[in-house]
Amino acid sequence: MRLTRQTNYAIRMLMYCAAKGDGLSRVGEIATAYSVSELFLFKILQPLVEAGFIETLRGRNGGIRLAKPASEITLRAVVVVTEESFSLAECFETGVVDCPLVDSCALNSALRDALNAFLSSLEKQTIETLIGDRGAIRHRLGISDVAPTQVTRRAAPAALTN
């Protein structure tokens, strides 16, 4: 049982942005921090922007940042956006499997209950709780220790005017 790679890196991208505080991040620097391709992260970025988790600021000094406080982005909300399917067994996707039990299968409701328990647990966690000590995670991710608020004040207006 595994979450998709998209979900995994969506959460990590949000963690990176949260660690940056109000400062802007470039997708390229996040790709470098996690040793993954920039193209892959761009693909994940789109649904995160559409869901209102991340905002993009265009232009030479542009970048991405959280569109809402990290404490308001639950893991459940992210997983629901990024996972392609929550059909824990392929037989519950119409037409995929020819099983005589499919219309009244108690396994379906048992798995649905377990999935709800899983998602309820993720509901309690936010990107903020994952970050914990912001200083420590910034250090691990190689984010410079320039105070985030200062970065914002310099970068955001420039990006907005482009």
Place this chain on the structure above:
Amino acid sequence: MRLTRQTNYAIRMLMYCAAKGDGLSRVGEIATAYSVSELFLFKILQPLVEAGFIETLRGRNGGIRLAKPASEITLRAVVVVTEESFSLAECFETGVVDCPLVDSCALNSALRDALNAFLSSLEKQTIETLIGDRGAIRHRLGISDVAPTQVTRRAAPAALTN
């Protein structure tokens, strides 16, 4: 997020055997009932036998049946045997991903908590609870209505002497 196809059919195979009661089933008849290949079910059978969920009786009148009451086989126990991995993200498998957070990642413990909630929910469900009305499921699976105890009395000794 999805369970493996092995897990899905392991549960269905156990449900079939439970629906048969003490009667013996042939893997071929289960494959026909679920429209899957016999070879695939044989592959799944092995770990179910090793885990003590199913017993095989060899010989011309042989077959398979539950090795313990259906009420004693929880879905959690089956899933733990048949799922290849419970690393919800690939980064928690040593060496797979080069992430600077891997040693102290709060996402790891958040996902572990969610997984435990998932498994605790499956702990409450048994193959017996999935079967429910045995008559209805026997009908759906095309299992003949000969009383299971009669089938056992005829089939089991013959199989054991082969």
